[in-house]
Amino acid sequence: MTKRVTKRRLETNERLLDAAEQAFAEHGFHGVSISDLCARAGYTSGAFYSNYASKDELFLALFTRRSEIVLKQLGEAVDQAVVSEHPIATLIESASVVDEETRTWFLISTEFTLYAIRHPEAAEALARHDAAIRAAVAELIAPLLATAPSKVTEADLDMLVRFVVAVREGGLAQSLVEPTVLPHGELERRFLPALFEGLS
Incomplete structure (x- = not known):
């Protein structure tokens, strides 16, 4: 079943993308873990995996x-x-x-x-x-x-x-x-x- 795209979900996704862009530029793709991304965006790993399956x-x-x-x-x-x-x-x-x-x-x-x-x-x-x-x-x-x-x-x-x-x-x-x-x-x-x- 397709997940409904809510305003909150869109905001979460944008914050994850912003955090990833900053972190990848500073530390490299391999130098950043999913937990690092989540911490930077202010979310738990659950928020990441509800949007993406992998880095x-x-x-x-x-x-x-x-x-x-x-x-x-x-x-x-x-x-x-x-x-x-x-x-x-x-x-x-x-x-x-x-x-x-x-x-x-x-x-x-x-x-x-x-x-x-x-x-x-x-x-x-x-x-x-x-x-x-x-x-x-x-x-x-x-x-x-x-x-x-x-x-x-x-x-x-x-x-x-x-x-x-x-x-x-x-x-x-x-x-x-x-x-x-x-x-x-x-x-x-x-x-x-x-x-x-x-x-x-």
């Missing part, structure tokens, strides 16, 4: 919550880009902003990715989530690609999104390590416009 499941809920925020921001950036004189450059500039939330999420997601690589079940679950996000991103950027004739087929679009994500995440890792050498978004600004021009 893996909790992380994927965090992933979903963060993805919704990022997709909303991307949608707004695309809306601005399609009406600008230089759509691709405008989108890249908007997407290159790195704030403390971006840094925090990068720490959490990178560590969980390493965990997933070592654990097949976690990898399968993360891959499903990643695929859903790529599909959403592809749908959002479709109007941008439509501003000029494009060689990108529907089958290619998923691979294109994979490539852009790889540049974004790889560049972010390097710029967080060497912020004075590689400013945030520099790789994207230098190379992605040429990529999209070559596809049109």
Whole structure:
């Protein structure tokens, strides 16, 4: 039987997610126990297990919550880009902003990715989530690609999104390590416009 979602249950879930995000960023995915999370959120372990079966499941809920925020921001950036004189450059500039939330999420997601690589079940679950996000991103950027004739087929679009994500995440890792050498978004600004021009 499906559990009824009450206001109290939603609040409990949000507090657990907030506590997990802070704890994972500070101590790492492995450095935080379920009892640590519950103590930080002000709940017993019963509250945790009434919402999640494991830390893996909790992380994927965090992933979903963060993805919704990022997709909303991307949608707004695309809306601005399609009406600008230089759509691709405008989108890249908007997407290159790195704030403390971006840094925090990068720490959490990178560590969980390493965990997933070592654990097949976690990898399968993360891959499903990643695929859903790529599909959403592809749908959002479709109007941008439509501003000029494009060689990108529907089958290619998923691979294109994979490539852009790889540049974004790889560049972010390097710029967080060497912020004075590689400013945030520099790789994207230098190379992605040429990529999209070559596809049109």
